[in-house]
Amino acid sequence: MTKHPLTTATCIIVGASHAGVNAAFALRKEGWAGKIVLIDSDPRLPYHRPPLSKTYITSNDPIEKLALKPEASYTQDDIELLLGVTVTQLDAKAKKISTYSGDELYYDKLILATGASPIVPAISGLTDAHNLFFMRNLEDSLGIKVAIHQSPNKRVVIIGGGYIGLETAASLKKLGASVVVLERENRILARVTAPEMSAFFLQLHEAHGVKIVTEKNVSAITTDAGVNKVHTSDGAEYLADIIIVGVGVRVNKTLAEQVGLTIENGICVNAQARTSNENIYAIGDCSYHFNPHYQRHIRLESVQNAVDQAKIAALDICGKAQDYNALPWFWSDQYDVKLQMVGLSSGYDQIIIRRENTTEQKFSTWYFAGDELLAVDAINNAKAYVFGTKLIKTNSKINKINLANAQYELTQENLLTTD
Template sequence: MSNRLIKNKTCVVVGASHAGVNCAFALRREGWDGDIILYDADPLLPYHRPPLSKAYLTSDDGIDKNLLKSAESYDKEGISLNLGVSVKAIDRTHKNIILGDGSVQSYDKLVVATGARPIIPSIPGLANSNNAIPLRTATDVANIRHAVKNSNKKLVVVIGGGYIGLETAASLKKLGAKVTVLEREERILARVTAPEMSAFFQNLHLENGVEICTNKNVIAIETNNGEKIVCCDDGTCYPTDIIIIGVGIFVNKELAMAAGLDIENGIKVDETAKTNDEDIYAIGDCTFHYNPHYGRYIRLESVQNAVDQAKVAATSICGKETRYDTIPWFWSDQYDVKLQMVGLSQGYDQVIVRKENNDNKCLSFWYFKGEILLAVDAVNNAKAYVYGTKLIKSGERINKEKLLDCEEDLKIAHLISPINS
């Protein structure tokens, strides 16, 4: 699409987190000369989300220290940023969106970047319990900080032993809280990693004074003489001042669904981030997209995916050939541990655990399906993360015996097996 064709055109982006903001700025870089209009229901300037459960929670910084872009950047690029504004409908026939106040904004191209929201489980007593807080937004973090600061006992129960729950537990421990994590499954991180990795993080939290309790299904929140008590179906109870809810997310797909866009575990998009409507794209946590490397559709909750899809959508909207073909990567910071993950481990039939120089805090987990390397989880081990990324991309066969030999230095050339071996 030439500049002549995209002049005097309007691209509307619904959602101004990582995906939406990066798409707006990428549109300008790719040559979109028309209007770019961003809408988001959050009244705050768009901010980085990964630090919310980590460094941002433990600091006294305001949101201005955590912004995706400065306010001046939007003005400089001619991007209209509209905050605290909800979008209630998409009218595909007339190519416009209906805002919360009933006003209408037309579009030539529309990008849906509505993300996700935390699941608030229907536990009796939870809705009426003060200081029961999810962690998804900067406002949530402000509420958690305030609750901890004003709590005498600083007793915290985290419901959910996924990455968000564990990162929040680690951060709250730094703030002086006494933290208990309740996980419904038989192990923490059960849906995303191997038992060996779950055991590593369980031990890490225990070493740092956080109690991890698995097979705990919370069935009620009771109040006794002003004290909150979290009750589980096995009869155990946990007194607390603050409850952190970290049991997962709902995709914000209602807007797209009502507009008749294809929905399948999110908003279904092709390799250019385009929906079943030629003029509507979707990006970020809300999308269900095809990954050529793994040969299947997936939905990812990660900044990497949000940023990469944003660039692909912007490039496609500007009429240039492109396709999404990225190896997913993630990270998590807990205490003195930096976890870097690359690839998707689902479907693995073997996991190799490698410790560097017998260091229990520098190791890596290599997930295989047969001879195919699917993913690598690297703990305080940037070299394993880098090599793992290269090997997943190349598809080269790995010598598992050398990988297992922790006495041998981790070198990518040593790990590659001859083709005929």
């Protein structure tokens, strides 16, 4: 009698961050009784990434608090962890992976959760800089914590004014650092939000003593006696005991390229997270998928996408196919401000800023393309975030006049048009 394939097959997952870990446990939940091997080059027990630029820098919490799952959970679900192991080769015909140490492992199903790596800009002297960090993994965060406490002057230059850079700036200010953010564009967060939101975060950081300088292109870094000097193309110079780079990421696609998987802005997948090879899936930051709500292909760097795609891949592998149709959401914590974002704002032609009748910093930015609500950015306003999510999902037509007037509460009765 032939055994059911779910009891005899092997699923290998390359990458043990949010996507890979959730895929492993989802496989067990959905009925995969065969072998599960979870591999990552990071030697540490898989951990949460978002706190690295937020609360972890300023806390004294032990590393164990960052763990995605307790170590015992992997044993309980019979998930084999291979940590500190780098996969160097993929052979799709033989359904085999090879590691840096020369080991070979065979799979029936393979999930690529390889994520992305920080871009290292072509700046003269960058890699020779003292106390240089890319805020991407736990080692970066630990290194920054040590460096900031050992530095008597605590002068920090952050190259890149995106969310990671700004979150790190906020965290380091709490530790007494002198922080300068250098942004190449004409405003911070230029690629991800509206000018009004950029202006808000600029004012927020400046109020806390962070110096933000836009339209600054870093051209070189010189280092002498442990002190860095950051040079910009307009001749300006900034002293830095610590340099943090956050200018974006590149998809880790080497394995996908080795076997000829379809790649565009990431590893292309269908609605079940399957690649152009029927036995290989790609999930999380490395995957490029079609979003039915926005009717276009996107690649998302978010915990939400990683977790949701992990479940979709596990379902398909276990013969329970479902289409991926999640609405993107994100968040950012800076000082006493919590930003919650839902949807994708690109393509908007109108924004409405709703300021609540309160003494707190509490408002929301609503992005429209014509009458369609695309996205909502909510500052210290969970209600706007939740209600906006519902309106986007249902493609509701909104009374914009009422929306802009905080005298009208955020209710369906007040905001939906009767046309």
